[in-house]
Amino acid sequence: MKKSVLLTFLMVFALSAILAGCGGNNGNSKAGNTGNTGNSGTTNAAGENSGDTGGEGTTEKLSGKVTFLTNRTDMIGKEYDEYVKRFNEKYPDIKIEFEASQTDYNQQIKVRMASGELPDLMFIPDIPNSDLPKYFAPLDDLQFSSELTFKDFKSFDGKLYGITTGNSTSGIVYNKKAFADAGITEVPKTWDEFLAACEKLKQNGVIPLSSNFKDKWPLGSWVYDMPRIIENSQDFPNERINMDAPFSMDNGYGKAMMLLRTLSENGYLEKDINSTNWEQSKKDIASGKMAMYFLGNWVINQVIGVGAESDNIGFFPLPYDNSGSNRAPFNPDFFYAVNKDSKNLEATKAFLTWMIEESGYEDFAGFISPLKGRESKLSQLAEFQATGVEMQEGVADDPKVIEISNKAQIDLPAIAQEFVLAKDPQSVFDKWNKAWNKAKKELGY
Incomplete structure (x- = not known):
């Protein structure tokens, strides 16, 4: 994304502050189809548009069945019904x-790619x-x-194949009452202040931070975002090619994972990090049984949706060191993609266009809009921006880095799990450095 987009993003936050009042891919996060697909953009003998996918004042004649494999299982039978x-x-x-994805979404899509049984609409895995x-x-x-x-991000040879579902930043989502009850009067601005706040929360009988460690994917912000933020280099993950x-x-990986390990060693995460429950954690944050998440702004509305008062949920940047540095990532989330072999290609494109333009999903999911210039309705984003945080844009992953990572079976959240639990975390890095180097040489890089 260019500099102008960042300026627009900052202007959106500023305006949000005035008005004050929505699972990935982080950038450096089946069924048989029937029916006529129509002919998008063509004109019939009567001069009517017979398959426009989104223009106003047109005669829409698209038909067919569109299957959408989604990770938002919580929306099935609820918000999705209203969308339809x-x-x-x-x-x-x-x-x-x-279709509800009940397992690792990324792996599920890859299996279906191999079998040739893709849905019409889906999210792009890490390929x-x-x-x-x-x-x-x-x-x-x-x-x-x-x-x-x-x-x-998801273009090749001059063609666009993926559209972001929404954009986000990562930070500390927190229960304000839990902070106040523990005697925390200001949000932490340094790592030491953050640890002190965690200790106060712990002493007050509150679990300081919900990591959802066992589920692995919630550790993404620690391993995809924080290394480049700590290094102050948006391209740091791609520098691995060298x-x-x-x-x-x-470096950024060790320092970021050590932050998480420190929280675990001090007892500031769940009492049993190997038996966490994602859905329950949202309720616990809402009630104040747990005080914080380190996740993207997308989780804010989910916490509000299970009972929290919006005014009681705040959002601030994670203070990752004691220097006073104040940086946070700005990334796309999952990317929509359309199955090229869909029997209802234009109908699927019509639904995708509607999801971006008219559904309002970005506000429900707590995202920043995938369209430039659209205002966020999430007041917590204004609070976040008011800290003076510097937003660091993600950049697309280097294909060579992806290739090496796949061959070496590099799974950063899984490596973080090993690192935190290991008696000797250096041995974890030694193992995965060896795998990386072997894959890099075999691929001729």
Whole structure:
């Protein structure tokens, strides 16, 4: 994303502050189909548009069934039903079906890629961009009211294959009453202050931070975002291409994972980090039984949705050292993609366009809009920005880094789990540095 997008992002936060009052991919986060797909953008003998995917004043004649494999299982039978109702007011002949991903989404999509049983609409897994045309349809023909953000992330050979579902930053989502009851009157601005706040919370009978350690994916902010923030280099993860041993105690990876290990060693995470429960943790944050998450702004509305008062949930940048540095990431989340072999290609594109333009999903999910210039309705983002935080944009992953990581079976959240639990964390890095170096040499890099 270019500098102008960041300026727009900052202006959105500023305006949000005035008005004061929504599972990944972090950048450096089946069923048979039937029905006529229509012919997008063509004109019939009567001069009517017979398959426009999003323009106003057109005659919509698309039909068919669209299957969407989603990780938002909590929305099935709820918000998604309302989306379909509204969508069908515009496209009455398109049937939308949702498939719930009950396992690791990334792995599930890869298995279905191998079997050739992809849904019509899905999220892109961590594959090289050069593989995108093998599975997904180009989306350059879709029209939106304003420019998309992070267009270069899932593009190849000049064509767009993925559209971000929304954008986010990572920080500390916290229960304000839990802080007040523990005698914490100001949000921490240094790592030592953060540890002191954790100790006060612990002494007050509150679990300071919910890590959802066992589930692995909630550790993403620690291993995808913090290393480059600590290094103050948005391209730090891609710099691994020049390293034989990328995991070091004194670089971003070691320092970021040591933050998490320190919290665990001090008893500031769940009492049993190997038996965490994601859905329950949201309720515990809402009630104040747990005080904090280190996650993206997308989780804020989920906490509010299980009972928290919006005014009681705050958001501030994680103070990762004692220097007073104040940086945070700005990243896209999952990317929508359309199955290139879909039997209802244009109907699927119509639903995707509607999701971006009209659904309001970004506000429900707590995201920053995928469209430039749209205002966020999340007041906590204004609080976050008011700290003067410097937003560091993510950059697309280097295909060579992805290739090496896949061959070496590098799974950063899993490495963080090993690191935190190991008697000798250096031995964990030694093992994965060896795997990285071996894969790098075998691939000729």
